[in-house]
Amino acid sequence: MNHRTKNLMLSIGLLGGVGCLMVWGVLTMLRDVRETVTKPAEQNPYQYDMDALRKTDEAPQAAWREVGAIPLPLDHPKDLALDASGTLYVCGGNEILVVKNGEEAKRIELDEPVRCIDVDKDGKLYAAFSRRVVQLNQQGELEAEWGDLGELAEITAIAAGPALVYVADYGNRRVWKFDKTGQLLEAIDGVNPNGEEQGGFIIPSPYFDLTLDVNGDGVWIVNPGRLRVEHYTPDGERTGHWGKSGWEAEEFCGCCNPTHIVQLPDGSFVTSEKGIERVKHYSKDGAFIGYVAPPESFDSGVTGLALDAGAQGRVYILDPSWKQARIFEEGLAPYID
Amino acid sequence: MSDDSRQPSRRGFLRGALGVGATLALGGLGAATVGQARRREWVWQLDPDICIQCGQCATECVLNPSAVKCVQNYEICGYCDLCFGYFQPGITDLNTGAENLLCPAGAIERVFVEEPYYEYNIDEELCIGCGKCVKPCLAFGNGSFFLQVRHDRCINCNQCSIARKCPSNAYKRVPADKPYLLRGYDPDKVPLKTRRVR
Numbered sequence A: 001m002n003h004r005t006k007n008l009m010l011s012i013g014l015l016g017g018v019g020c021l022m023v024w025g026v027l028t029m030l031r032d033v034r035e036t037v038t039k040p041a042e043q044n045p046y047q048y049d050m051d052a053l054r055k056t057d058e059a060p061q062a063a064w065r066e067v068g069a070i071p072l073p074l075d076h077p078k079d080l081a082l083d084a085s086g087t088l089y090v091c092g093g094n095e096i097l098v099v100k101n102g103e104e105a106k107r108i109e110l111d112e113p114v115r116c117i118d119v120d121k122d123g124k125l126y127a128a129f130s131r132r133v134v135q136l137n138q139q140g141e142l143e144a145e146w147g148d149l150g151e152l153a154e155i156t157a158i159a160a161g162p163a164l165v166y167v168a169d170y171g172n173r174r175v176w177k178f179d180k181t182g183q184l185l186e187a188i189d190g191v192n193p194n195g196e197e198q199g200g201f202i203i204p205s206p207y208f209d210l211t212l213d214v215n216g217d218g219v220w221i222v223n224p225g226r227l228r229v230e231h232y233t234p235d236g237e238r239t240g241h242w243g244k245s246g247w248e249a250e251e252f253c254g255c256c257n258p259t260h261i262v263q264l265p266d267g268s269f270v271t272s273e274k275g276i277e278r279v280k281h282y283s284k285d286g287a288f289i290g291y292v293a294p295p296e297s298f299d300s301g302v303t304g305l306a307l308d309a310g311a312q313g314r315v316y317i318l319d320p321s322w323k324q325a326r327i328f329e330e331g332l333a334p335y336i337d
Numbered sequence B: 001m002s003d004d005s006r007q008p009s010r011r012g013f014l015r016g017a018l019g020v021g022a023t024l025a026l027g028g029l030g031a032a033t034v035g036q037a038r039r040r041e042w043v044w045q046l047d048p049d050i051c052i053q054c055g056q057c058a059t060e061c062v063l064n065p066s067a068v069k070c071v072q073n074y075e076i077c078g079y080c081d082l083c084f085g086y087f088q089p090g091i092t093d094l095n096t097g098a099e100n101l102l103c104p105a106g107a108i109e110r111v112f113v114e115e116p117y118y119e120y121n122i123d124e125e126l127c128i129g130c131g132k133c134v135k136p137c138l139a140f141g142n143g144s145f146f147l148q149v150r151h152d153r154c155i156n157c158n159q160c161s162i163a164r165k166c167p168s169n170a171y172k173r174v175p176a177d178k179p180y181l182l183r184g185y186d187p188d189k190v191p192l193k194t195r196r197v198r
Ligand code: SF4
Pocket: B046, B047, B050, B051, B052, B053, B054, B055, B056, B057, B131, B147, B162, B165, B166, B167, B168, B169, B170, B171
């Protein structure tokens, strides 16, 4: 074999080797692609079926319908409140957005992220930072700054009544009661003085909401770890509760629900939940009536569906995922596509 | 669990004001033995915020059982009585019989702390990294369970075979001296600053 033939054979061998390697590479890639494509997540033997939990077929026919939505151009919208005239206030980041007749009317800038807000019958606005509350007039001007609730405080909800302001603090696991001048009166810790249940408020995740009793008789406070809503008199005495843990539509599912609550003018309640994202309607005795918005109304995984109710009983749901205040009304025929 | 030192002290877990990740107690994960990987510059890790718990971390690792394990971030755990990562969906009574437990490997231990709080620990010898417990913990709880490549086990393959299959592209190379990725804190949520009770 002469030198040229040897070189030629060596080159052919090398080229053949490289070719084989390329073919092997391409085949491996194709196999990987095929395996990836033919192994969809649905075939996961360890699948946890969230959709099975979201089923709504056995729930009573919904009598609520979505009638509108207000866009909320805010960073991380967190809470909303309606005043007696229907003006909507929404906090997010360091701002409070004021919406009149569906249009942005004003933005109020504050020094810290606003966790929650409420507005009283006189139109005074109460905004809570993580550790303290500030009072603003209708023009959004600062009128008063209340005392700091301490290093552990994490305020999650505020409800301003005619004489008292209740502030839910999940860090300290209690509800603080203030008078309208900002004087701290006492705290409700949820511990039953009779001792048949220990633990007071159990708050596994940072959702701890409350709503004023519409008849002026104290406050309804969610005890999320017990999956129920408890009533307290203005003196902080617990007089009753409703709601229970379970997997049915009428029950609260998860380790800690409902995340938000509002009482409607007729005394019935609307609640929102996380995990199974849904908004439900209960009678004033806590009997399940039906869905305001079933799970399919929301993006999967959304949390923080804050609630408020208008004077006519319309329910406003803050949807942080869609960045909207979504408006639902009862008594209309169910919407059919 | 025979080792009493792992029993949570009542007051130990009840103390407050903790910085994010400062005392991440993921079975020693904060001070993990990176082993061979530490001598190299980069190691594989999965981003728990991107992971969709597809199950392939359990099946695609070259090791059997997988080098991916569930870890527990005690800082953000709710210490719930009804833990959705621990119990099967649909149970009505919190009986810890095997038929009521979610984990296919029996790798989650439930320890009573004080009424009504329970601590949940992962036995990494048993965990297969399937992620079944991760999804409900994230949906219903605080997301304290999440998957991580454990670097005392991972042999740091040139091309991680899970990374090739991961449908959400959750795998990336991370510096060997910072080999773990915590689940991100949702800015929409109030930061968790305190433990369960004081
Ligand atoms: S393969 Fe990717 S998506 Fe699937 S469990 Fe592992 S990290 Fe999560």
